[in-house]
Amino acid sequence: MALHRIFRAVIMGPPGSGKGTVSGRIGKSFGLKHISSGDILRANINAKTELGLLMKSCIDQGRLAPDDIMSRLILSDLRALDQSAWLLDGFPRTVDQAESLDEAYRLDTVINLDVPFQTIQQRLTSRWTHLPSGRVYNIDFNPPKVPGLDDVTGEPLVQRDDDTPETVTRRLKAYETQTEPVLEFYRSKGVLQTFSGTETNKIWPHVEAFLHSKLPSGGQKRA
Ligand code: ATP
Ligand code: MG
Numbered sequence: 001m002a003l004h005r006i007f008r009a010v011i012m013g014p015p016g017s018g019k020g021t022v023s024g025r026i027g028k029s030f031g032l033k034h035i036s037s038g039d040i041l042r043a044n045i046n047a048k049t050e051l052g053l054l055m056k057s058c059i060d061q062g063r064l065a066p067d068d069i070m071s072r073l074i075l076s077d078l079r080a081l082d083q084s085a086w087l088l089d090g091f092p093r094t095v096d097q098a099e100s101l102d103e104a105y106r107l108d109t110v111i112n113l114d115v116p117f118q119t120i121q122q123r124l125t126s127r128w129t130h131l132p133s134g135r136v137y138n139i140d141f142n143p144p145k146v147p148g149l150d151d152v153t154g155e156p157l158v159q160r161d162d163d164t165p166e167t168v169t170r171r172l173k174a175y176e177t178q179t180e181p182v183l184e185f186y187r188s189k190g191v192l193q194t195f196s197g198t199e200t201n202k203i204w205p206h207v208e209a210f211l212h213s214k215l216p217s218g219g220q221k222r223a
Helices: 018-028 038-045 049-061 069-083 097-102 117-124 165-190 202-216
Strands: 004-006 006-012 032-034 084-089 108-116 127-130 135-138 192-196 220-222
Touching: 004 084, 006 018, 018 032, 018 069, 018 084, 018 135, 018 202, 032 038, 032 069, 032 220, 038 049, 038 084, 049 069, 049 097, 069 097, 069 220, 084 097, 097 165, 108 165, 117 165, 192 202
Parallel strands: 006 084, 006 108, 032 084, 108 192
Antiparallel strands: 004 220, 127 135
16 A cells, blocks of 8 residues: 655755746646745735844845744744645755754755856846745846736736845855755755756756656655
8 A cells, every 4th residue: 555645845055046946846847835935034024024024134134034933934834734745945044944844844855956156146136026926037047928027917026125246145155154054964864966057947857857756746755
């Protein structure tokens, strides 16, 4: 008898490495629920919630939000998901967060998008975002059908406040010092899968093939 358990994955990579784009494709192709910590924070800022007001200056300066707040926020969202398969994007971002997640869930895989920093710097400044959904476009290689408008809703796209050159540099620094150690954490657990490249469209087929090998049917994994 084939027992099934729920597929749980994390996607990692420096800011602007294509996590959002790849996550969207994974969600569509494999039926995993995409949970983006950055999208959740930006939704809170937009709605001017207490959390959003508290976190806004942190984010705008390219600094990480406090671990205890992030872990509580994301773990409670995961609990609410119950029986769905998920893909976490933007969390965990520190070893402390990775340990909190580890206490609650066993991960099937951690997808690591390895994109050179130089590529990223130039990419982030040509990026446009649909804030309500988190969909991202790039005027150079992934433009919206109508300039300035989201393909799905037709709503306006914006540039993120933290996509300025100085803040991007600060975010990359935070990635190097605080998030790279998380890769080691997952490597030592044997769940890390790294995909290297400079273009999302070239990396994607490899990610897709890898997930097909792990996940024959939408979100269900053979035990
Ligand atoms: P990308 O632009 O590719 O999404 P990113 O990873 O820098 O790059 P988000 O994941 O959207 O961007 O996060 C934006 C900001 O939100 C971060 O710079 C940080 O301030 C805050 N943030 C998001 N997730 C976390 C987290 N897990 N822990 C701490 N801060 C976080
Ligand atoms: Mg993102």
